[in-house]
Every structure is written in C-alpha cells, then in structure tokens.
Amino acid sequence: MRFSVFLNARTMSADADKQLIVDLEQHALLAGKLGFDAIFMPDHHFNGYMPVASDSYMFASYLAAKLPDMHFGFSVTSVPLHHPVRFVERINILDHLTRGKLLVGIGSGTTPEEMIGFGVNYKDAGRIAEENLEAAEALWAKQIDDAPVELTGFHQGRVLQRIAPTSYGPKHARLMPVALKESSATRAAVNGWPAFIPAFTPPKIGGTDPLSHVTKHFGNYHRQLLAAGHSDATVADALSWTTHSYQCVHLAPTDEQAHREVQEILTDYQEAIDREAAFNAKAEADDANKKTDRTGHALTEDWMATWCLYGSPETVINKLRAYQDIGIGNILCGTTTGPLTAKRLAYANQTLELLAQHVVPAFK
Numbered sequence: 001m002r003f004s005v006f007l008n009a010r011t012m013s014a015d016a017d018k019q020l021i022v023d024l025e026q027h028a029l030l031a032g033k034l035g036f037d038a039i040f041m042p043d044h045h046f047n048g049y050m051p052v053a054s055d056s057y058m059f060a061s062y063l064a065a066k067l068p069d070m071h072f073g074f075s076v077t078s079v080p081l082h083h084p085v086r087f088v089e090r091i092n093i094l095d096h097l098t099r100g101k102l103l104v105g106i107g108s109g110t111t112p113e114e115m116i117g118f119g120v121n122y123k124d125a126g127r128i129a130e131e132n133l134e135a136a137e138a139l140w141a142k143q144i145d146d147a148p149v150e151l152t153g154f155h156q157g158r159v160l161q162r163i164a165p166t167s168y169g170p171k172h173a174r175l176m177p178v179a180l181k182e183s184s185a186t187r188a189a190v191n192g193w194p195a196f197i198p199a200f201t202p203p204k205i206g207g208t209d210p211l212s213h214v215t216k217h218f219g220n221y222h223r224q225l226l227a228a229g230h231s232d233a234t235v236a237d238a239l240s241w242t243t244h245s246y247q248c249v250h251l252a253p254t255d256e257q258a259h260r261e262v263q264e265i266l267t268d269y270q271e272a273i274d275r276e277a278a279f280n281a282k283a284e285a286d287d288a289n290k291k292t293d294r295t296g297h298a299l300t301e302d303w304m305a306t307w308c309l310y311g312s313p314e315t316v317i318n319k320l321r322a323y324q325d326i327g328i329g330n331i332l333c334g335t336t337t338g339p340l341t342a343k344r345l346a347y348a349n350q351t352l353e354l355l356a357q358h359v360v361p362a363f364k
Contacts, residue, residue, distance in 0.1 A: 001320070001363040002240060002330040003355060004038035005031040006075060008247065009340035010049050010272045016339075017051045021059075023345050024052060027336060028063050030349060031070075034356035038071035038103065039063060040332055043078045045114045047276045057090045064097050072098055075196065075245060075332060076105030076178065080128035081118045083155045084135035088163050088172075095168040102173040103241060105196060106133065112291060113276075113283035120154070121288040128154045133175075133187075139163050140172045176243070179221040189224030192234040194241035197221065197328065199306050205295045206302035211322055214244055218326055240329040247307040249333035250347060251354040255311045261347055262310040266298040269338035273298065309333070313358035324363060 007028065011020050028039050041056040042049070052059045060072045072094070079087070095102045108129040109115060112122040120128060131153035138149045144162045151157040167173070177184035179195040180202070188195035197218045199210035207213070225238060250265060252258035284290050296303045309316060309331075320331065333355065335348045 001324055001328065002037040003360050003363075004040055004071075004073065004243070004330055004332045005036050005352070006040045006042075006245065006247075006332045006334040007053075007336055008042060008050060008334045009336035009344075010269075010338055011051055012048060012272060012275065012339050020340050021052050023340055024059075024336070025063070025066075027345065027348055027352070029066060030352055032067040034352055035360070036070075036352070036356070037330070038073050038101075039067070040073040040075045040103075040105070042075055043081070044111070045081075046117055047111070047113060047279060048272070049276070057094055061094055061097050064094070068099075070098075071101040071103060073103035073176070074105045075243075076107040076176070078109035078114065078125075079106050079132045080109055080120050080125045080154070081114065082132065083157070084132045084139060084151060085157060085159065085163070087132065088136050088139045091173050092163060092165050092167055095173040096165060100168050100173070103176050103194065104173055105176040105178070107178050110291075111280065111283075112289040113280050116283050116289060122284075122291065123288050124154070131155075140167060174241070176241070179217045182220075185217070185221045186224055188238075189221055190228050192225070192228065192230045192238050194238045194243060194329070195221050196243050196245060199244065203293050205293055206300070206306045208301055208305045210306045211326075214323065214328070215326055218242070218328065222327060239327060242328060243330040243332050244323055244328045245332040245334070246309040247334045248310070248337040249308070249335055249351060249355075250310040251313060251316060251351045251359070253312060253354075255315050258310045258312060258315075262304075262308065263299070265338055265344065265347060266304070266308075268341075268344070270298040272339055313354050316355075316359055317362045320359070320363065 007024050009020060011017050042053045043056055044050050044053045056074055064072060091104055108125040115122045115125060135151050142149050142162050149159040174193045176194050176196055177188045179185040180198050197214050199213050200206055201213050225235060250258055250262045252261055335351050
C-alpha cells in the first residue's frame with residue numbers, strides 16, 4: 001500500500017495564518033524526507049479550515065518545486081466553485097510541474113457557507129458539478145481547429161482556440177471521484193481513474209463498522225473497473241491510488257499515550273468545528289442552502305471509528321491489514337487535524353516519524 005499525507009489543519013484567528021503556512025511547508029518537507037508517496041490538500045474558503053487551501057493548486061506548485069519526486073493530490077476540489085476554463089488550465093499547468101504526478105479529487109462540495117461566497121446555492125451544487133465536468137472534458141478534447149466550445153451552464157464562456165498549455169501526457173491528469181454515488185463510481189471506473197472509497201453510507205455519516213462500508217463501495221468500484229476493458233497497467237495504476245481517508249491519524253509509542261493524545265487533538269478540533277458552526281448556520285438561513293446530512297461530534301464512538309486511525313505502530317498495522325486485504329491502494333493520513341499549534345505540530349511530526357519507521361515498511 002501507498003501512504004499519503006493529508007494537510008488538513010485549521011487556524012482559529014487571522015493572526016495564526018502566517019505561521020500555519022510556514023508549519024505546513026515544514027511538515028510537507030518532512031513527509032518528503034521520510035518517503036511518503038503523496039501530499040494531498042483540500043479545497044476550502046473563508047472559515048479557517050486550511051487557509052492556504054483557498055488555492056491549493058498554488059501551494060502544491062510551490063511544494064512541487066521543493067519535492068520533485070512527490071505526487072500531489074486534492075481531497076477534494078469542490079468543482080462547482082471553479083470555472084471550467086480555470087479548472088482545466090490550472091490542472092494542466094500543475095500536471096506539467098509535477099511531471100504527471102497529479103491526482104485531482106473531485107466532488108460537489110459540502111459547505112453552504114463556501115458555496116454562497118461564490119454565488120452557488122448548495123442545492124444546485126451537484127448539477128453545477130456535472131455541468132463543469134462535462135465542460136472540462138470538452139475543453140481538454142478541443143483542438144485548435146475544432147468548433148468553439150460553448151459554456152452555457154452556471155459558468156459561461158466561448159473558447160475559440162484551445163486550452164494552453166496542453167495536457168502533460170496523452171490524456172489529462174487523473175481525476176479521482178468519491179465512489180459514493182453510483183455515477184461517481186462509474187465515472188472513475190470507465191475512465192480508469194482511482195477513486196476515494198468512503199467508510200460510511202448516507203444519510204448517516206459515521207458508524208462503528210467502517211470496514212463494511214469500505215468493502216461495499218470498493219467492491220462496486222472494483223467490479224466496474226475490471227469490466228471496463230482497460231489494460232492491466234491502467235487497472236494496476238488505478239488500484240494503487242484507490243484511497244481510503246482518515247481525517248485524523250495519530251501514532252504514539254503506546255496505545256495508552258496515543259489514546260490520551262488523540263482525545264486532546266479532537267477536543268481542540270471540535271472547538272474549531274463549533275466556532276465554524278455559527279457561520280454555517282447563517283449560510284443555511286434559506287432552503288436553497290440547507291444541508292441534508294450532518295457529521296457527529298468528533299469525540300463520539302461513531303466519529304472516531306469512521307474518521308480516526310490511532311494507536312501504537314503495532315496496533316495501527318493490525319487495523320490496516322483488513323484494508324490491505326480488501327484491495328485499498330493508498331491510505332490518506334490526516335496528520336494535522338485541528339488548530340495547528342506548536343504542540344499539535346509536534347504530535348503531527350511524531351506521527352510521521354512513527355509511520356515511516358514502523359508502519360510503512362510493513363506494507364511495502
């Protein structure tokens with residue numbers, strides 16, 4: 001299995017943003033030094049969740065210059081918030097800068113507050129995401145002498161020549177849908193792309209048996225991937241990056257220490273979530289932006305079972321064996337969950353060191 005680092009830190013005030021960017025860079029460089037396979041980042045706006053994720057592509061391009069052997073991914077890009085032309089242009093540029101080592105997670109977004117900042121209603125996000133992805137494929141396919149590409153959805157425009165620069169390889173960079181909706185699993189499988197494999201099934205986000213959900217969603221995606229007629233190399237590449245994500249990964253020398261420290265981490269994380277909730281409530285003031293699902297409290301058994309991986313290296317290895325047996329190719333480790341204080345960063349670096357020394361070698 002591959003192991004990737006998910007940069008998912010928060011700040012609680014504007015004056016913490018500067019140090020957060022410095023700390024995230026150093027944490028990413030440590031991940032590179034220790035041999036992790038990829039750095040992933042989210043796509044978020046306005047609320048202090050990864051302030052640098054207001055343009056993750058920019059931060060990834062900066063890190064790519066310092067980590068030329070690293071893959072870079074996005075978990076996930078909120079497609080409705082990006083004009084298709086800019087979406088395609090930035091992916092092509094970053095695909096060149098990483099020499100094809102790019103994995104673009106795609107989704108319709110989860111936060112009404114972020115949607116309304118871009119003039120998008122939450123209830124329309126799924127439709128706009130589909131429009132944008134269809135437009136993006138048309139833009140990637142367009143040759144200079146083809147008829148103009150007409151964008152007539154939420155985002156509009158008329159492209160006469162072509163997208164420049166062109167894709168790095170014969171095909172555009174790999175996209176990574178979340179294999180939750182049937183259409184998303186099919187999109188990944190038919191195109192020979194990896195997928196994110198969820199550990200829950202809506203409307204309930206969480207639960208104490210995440211493995212059963214991962215087994216179900218992976219099985220559906222895997223069957224379609226094998227039936228799509230791809231080459232063995234394409235199937236192997238897709239499966240090697242098919243990803244199971246943990247919002248919070250924390251390792252310590254003993255289970256007792258890891259449990260004590262992860263409780264501390266999640267207490268601070270929940271405080272940040274509660275602060276953001278007041279603004280989310282303002283965004284949901286009308287039916288067009290009302291969320292239909294809710295994520296539980298971080299210190300509940302359901303949340304921790306679904307979103308956390310913690311313990312001693314031996315315990316973590318034993319937990320991950322079941323996911324290896326299913327066929328998961330990439331474990332995405334949220335190592336900076338919550339407000340990124342100096343102490344939290346020390347915990348995050350401790351986790352990277354223990355993963356690299358003990359866990360990663362057990363799965364290579």
